[in-house]
Structure formats: C-alpha cells, structure tokens
Amino acid sequence: MASSSCSLSSLMIFLVVVTFVSPICSTSRRALIDPKAMQIGFRVDLKHVDSGGNRTKFERLQRAMKRGNFRLQRLNEMVAKTDSEVSSPVYHGKGEFLMNLSIGTPPEPYSAIMDTGSDIIWTQCKPCQQCFDVPTPVFDPTKSSSFSQLPCSSSLCSALQFTYCGTDGCEYLYRYGFNSLSSSIQGAMATETFTFGKVSVPNIEFGCGKNHTGSAFSIVAGLVGLSRGPLSLVSQLGAPKFSYCLTSIYDSSETSTLLIGSLAIVNSTGGKNSIITTPLIPNPSKPYFYYFSLQGITVGDTALPITFPLNQDGSGGIIIDSGTTITYLEQSTFDLVKKEFISQTRLSVDKSGSTGLDLCFTLPSNASVVDVTPKLVFHFDGADMELPFENYMIQLSDMGLMCLAMNGSSFGMSVFGNVQQQNMMVIHDLAKETLSLIPTQCNQL
Numbered sequence: 001m002a003s004s005s006c007s008l009s010s011l012m013i014f015l016v017v018v019t020f021v022s023p024i025c026s027t028s029r030r031a032l033i034d035p036k037a038m039q040i041g042f043r044v045d046l047k048h049v050d051s052g053g054n055r056t057k058f059e060r061l062q063r064a065m066k067r068g069n070f071r072l073q074r075l076n077e078m079v080a081k082t083d084s085e086v087s088s089p090v091y092h093g094k095g096e097f098l099m100n101l102s103i104g105t106p107p108e109p110y111s112a113i114m115d116t117g118s119d120i121i122w123t124q125c126k127p128c129q130q131c132f133d134v135p136t137p138v139f140d141p142t143k144s145s146s147f148s149q150l151p152c153s154s155s156l157c158s159a160l161q162f163t164y165c166g167t168d169g170c171e172y173l174y175r176y177g178f179n180s181l182s183s184s185i186q187g188a189m190a191t192e193t194f195t196f197g198k199v200s201v202p203n204i205e206f207g208c209g210k211n212h213t214g215s216a217f218s219i220v221a222g223l224v225g226l227s228r229g230p231l232s233l234v235s236q237l238g239a240p241k242f243s244y245c246l247t248s249i250y251d252s253s254e255t256s257t258l259l260i261g262s263l264a265i266v267n268s269t270g271g272k273n274s275i276i277t278t279p280l281i282p283n284p285s286k287p288y289f290y291y292f293s294l295q296g297i298t299v300g301d302t303a304l305p306i307t308f309p310l311n312q313d314g315s316g317g318i319i320i321d322s323g324t325t326i327t328y329l330e331q332s333t334f335d336l337v338k339k340e341f342i343s344q345t346r347l348s349v350d351k352s353g354s355t356g357l358d359l360c361f362t363l364p365s366n367a368s369v370v371d372v373t374p375k376l377v378f379h380f381d382g383a384d385m386e387l388p389f390e391n392y393m394i395q396l397s398d399m400g401l402m403c404l405a406m407n408g409s410s411f412g413m414s415v416f417g418n419v420q421q422q423n424m425m426v427i428h429d430l431a432k433e434t435l436s437l438i439p440t441q442c443n444q445l
C-alpha cells in the first residue's frame with residue numbers, strides 16, 4: 001500500500017486519530033461531514049444478539065463464549081499476519097450488541113452490530129447476488145434520493161485496500177479465513193444519509209454489500225464500526241468521544257446504551273475515586289484497536305509481576321473490545337492468575353471441563369461465594385480497579401459451579417472482555433486519548 005501524507009483538510013479530530021496511524025494515512029480523507037456534525041450527540045439503545053431467545057443462562061453463556069473465542073482468533077489474525085488479505089481493517093465476524101439505525105432518504109430502518117474492532121459501516125444492498133436472510137428489507141439504493149456511488153476516481157477509493165473499479169464504481173472484495181470458516185464480502189463503496197434516533201447525518205461513507213458468502217459472518221443486516229480507523233462512524237462524525245454501558249451479560253433481555261459525541265460525558269455523581277481513567281496507546285501496525293496499558297494484576301493480597309507489553313512488531317498488548325465475551329490474557333500471564341485463584345479460593349477445583357471455561361470451582365453449600373473468593377484488582381496505567389465479583393466470577397448455580405470469567409490466549413494479544421465491562425460506563429475519549437471506566441447501573445440510564 002502506497003504511503004502518502006494525511007490530508008490537511010481533514011477534520012481536526014481526524015488528524016488527532018490518524019497522526020500516528022501511518023498505514024492508513026494514505027486514505028487522505030476529505031472533510032465530507034459538515035463541521036456542525038462535530039457537535040452532534042445522540043443516544044442509541046443496544047440489544048444483545050441473543051436477546052429474546054428462550055435460553056438458560058448457561059446456554060447464553062456458551063453461545064457468547066463460542067462467539068468470543070472465534071472473535072479472538074479473528075482479531076489475532078488481523079494482528080499477526082502482514083499479508084494484505086488479513087491486515088484488512090474490516091472485521092466481519094461475530095459481535096455481541098446490536099443497534100438500530102436507518103439508511104437513506106426516506107430512512108429505511110435496520111439493525112447492525114456495533115463493533116469497536118471494525119473500521120467500516122456496511123449493510124446489504126439490492127440487487128443482491130447473495131444476501132443474508134434478515135428480518136428487515138435489504139436496502140434499495142434506487143429508492144433513496146441521498147445515495148451516491150463512490151467513483152473510482154475518488155482518492156479514497158484508490159487509497160482503500162482491496163478495491164477495484166467495477167460497474168458500481170469503487171467496489172471491494174474481502175476474503176477471510178480458510179477451510180470451513182472461509183467467507184467473503186463483496187460490494188461497492190457509497191455515501192448515504194444515516195439516521196440514529198432523531199439525528200440524521202449526510203454523506204457517511206459505507207459499504208453497500210452485494211455478495212456475502214460463508215459461515216463466519218453473523219447473520220446480520222450490517223455493522224457499524226467504532227474503531228480508531230478513518231472509516232469508522234466516530235471518525236467520520238469527528239466525534240471527540242463515545243461511550244457504552246453494557247447491562248448484565250447474564251440477562252440478555254436488558255437494554256444497553258451507546259452514547260456518541262456530546263452525550264458521552266463523565267458524570268461525577270459516582271464519586272471521583274470510582275472513575276478509572278487510563279491512556280489509550282497507539283499501535284501503529286494495528287491502528288484500529290483500542291490498546292491500553294495494564295501494568296499488573298493483584299489476586300487477593302498477591303500482586304503478580306505481570307505486564308502486557310506492546311511489542312515493536314505490533315504483537316502483544318491488551319485491547320478493550322465490545323465483542324469479546326470473557327477476558328483473554330496471554331497464556332503465561334493467565335497461568336499465573338489461575339494458579340493464584342486455585343491457591344486462594346477456598347473451594348475445590350472442578351475438573352469436569354463441562355463449562356468451556358478453563359477454571360471452575362464447586363459451589364459451597366453453606367458459605368457465601370464472595371467470602372471464599374479472593375479479590376481481583378487490575379492495575380491500569382494511572383488507576384487501579386477492583387472488579388465487582390460478578391465481573392470476574394460466573395455463578396452457574398444449576399451446575400453447582402463458579403467459574404473464572406477469563407481464559408488464556410495462545411496468541412500474544414490480550415483482550416479485556418464484556419463480562420469485565422458489564423455495568424461500567426466505558427468512555428473512549430478520542431480527543432484526549434483516554435479510556436475511562438465508571439461503575440454504573442446500566443439498566444437505569
């Protein structure tokens with residue numbers, strides 16, 4: 001991919017985001033969005049992908065963990081390999097939370113995965129060679145007065161990876177994975193008006209998908225990327241920040257919240273001490289993910305001598321992600337944490353392997369689980385966070401088990417998952433380059 005300097009006419013915030021992002025600077029973004037949009041703020045409800053299903057807590061957990069495990073592999077494929085096929089900024093695997101939005105004029109509603117690990121917005125468009133069978137109609141560009149194809153001559157088109165000039169203008173083809181999990185998406189880049197709640201924003205660039213194949217995708221009508229890359233919704237809006245608050249992941253019927261722009265504020269009501277703020281750190285070789293610095297973990301009274309270094313080659317480190325269920329720690333680090341939990345938890349280890357989690361204990365019949373389980377503290381750069389019990393231990397009462405909501409990652413990268421983020425306002429401040437976590441009853445927002 002050719003490298004060239006970033007366009008100076010880009011929005012200020014965009015410059016902030018891409019200054020250290022050399023691989024994507026060549027996209028040379030134009031300031032397509034009215035600067036007024038920078039003051040935009042809106043709120044969107046999020047529903048868990050399994051919401052409404054009639055499943056037990058254990059079944060939901062199994063499904064979510066399976067998706068999370070699959071996602072971990074995909075995220076790491078994106079990180080580990082350098083060949084063009086997998087260094088793609090677009091992640092089309094499974095995600096956990098859906099948001100409603102509308103596309104076009106007049107607006108056509110659909111529901112899409114909200115994904116902090118992806119740098120694109122896409123939906124399915126007519127005429128579709130192969131489209132997923134989704135509950136909402138496939139978007140028909142000919143019925144919208146605000147639709148525009150992205151011409152091949154646009155600088156963005158030549159700068160994007162995997163595009164070519166086709167009958168629909170700037171077309172793209174991404175292939176993912178191999179063997180039974182292989183999949184592909186094909187479509188054309190375009191611009192449209194998108195509506196979020198009552199807020200409409202014109203000229204958002206998105207992928208109009210026309211040929212989706214393979215089992216690796218979630219069966220969804222689309223995706224809204226919220227990554228640090230130039231095509232994500234937050235980058236295109238020039239939104240200085242966004243936040244989400246995920247309700248208990250054990251109760252998929254509750255509604256979670258996404259706040260974009262001016263609504264993503266830090267409410268001081270929780271008391272200053274309960275706000276954790278830590279710097280987001282750039283990874284020039286993988287600029288889309290939200291890396292932060294985790295400088296240690298304390299289990300009970302034992303401070304473990306562990307760090308999560310982000311290596312020169314872009315491997316290692318830890319990211320916060322909206323679509324990975326449990327937390328994954330690099331394997332040798334996880335082994336230390338596991339050993340400490342085994343020695344400090346006054347319960348016997350369950351060896352049945354029946355849950356799909358690495359470490360489980362037999363629930364006590366007569367004692368409070370909280371009393372027999374060590375505390376867990378994550379030492380972020382600049383702030384410590386003691387995790388609420390339910391954010392690291394999963395109680396499966398029906399099975400008589402209690403399991404650590406963490407696993408080892410055989411890849412170098414670690415991921416801070418949804419279980420650990422539940423009932424926290426998670427604020428990504430893109431202007432200040434910080435991540436804040438504030439304990440919050442997310443179902444009461």
Ligand SMILES: *[C@@H]1O[C@H](CO)[C@@H](O)[C@H](O)[C@H]1NC(C)=O
Pocket residue numbers: 054
């Ligand atoms: C959910 O499943 C249970 C047990 O299979 C059944 O008794 C119940 O009627 C189902 N509820 C709904 C809303 O389908």
Ligand SMILES: *[C@@H]1O[C@H](CO)[C@@H](O)[C@H](O)[C@H]1NC(C)=O
Pocket residue numbers: 045046047098099100111
């Ligand atoms: C999206 O809209 C549908 C239909 O109105 C509704 O059933 C669903 O709960 C909504 N989903 C979200 C994430 O708000």
Ligand SMILES: *[C@@H]1O[C@H](CO)[C@@H](O)[C@H](O)[C@H]1NC(C)=O
Pocket residue numbers: 129130184186211212213
């Ligand atoms: C759709 O994608 C599949 C897989 O990449 C490909 O084999 C097929 O030819 C495509 N269909 C069309 C009409 O382009």
Ligand SMILES: *[C@@H]1O[C@H](CO)[C@@H](O)[C@H](O)[C@H]1NC(C)=O
Pocket residue numbers: 259263264265267445
């Ligand atoms: C912040 O607090 C105000 C007043 O209590 C409340 O109306 C608002 O919803 C809160 N916002 C968030 C993001 O918690």
Ligand SMILES: *[C@@H]1O[C@H](CO)[C@@H](O)[C@H](O)[C@H]1NC(C)=O
Pocket residue numbers: 065066068069356357358407408
């Ligand atoms: C967790 O680790 C265990 C043992 O290594 C493995 O069998 C299981 O599939 C993993 N689960 C998830 C959800 O990653």
Ligand SMILES: *[C@@H]1O[C@H](CO)[C@@H](O)[C@H](O)[C@H]1NC(C)=O
Pocket residue numbers: 366367368
């Ligand atoms: C629970 O039962 C065990 C074994 O019967 C006993 O050793 C322990 O003290 C009891 N704990 C509580 C809190 O009663």
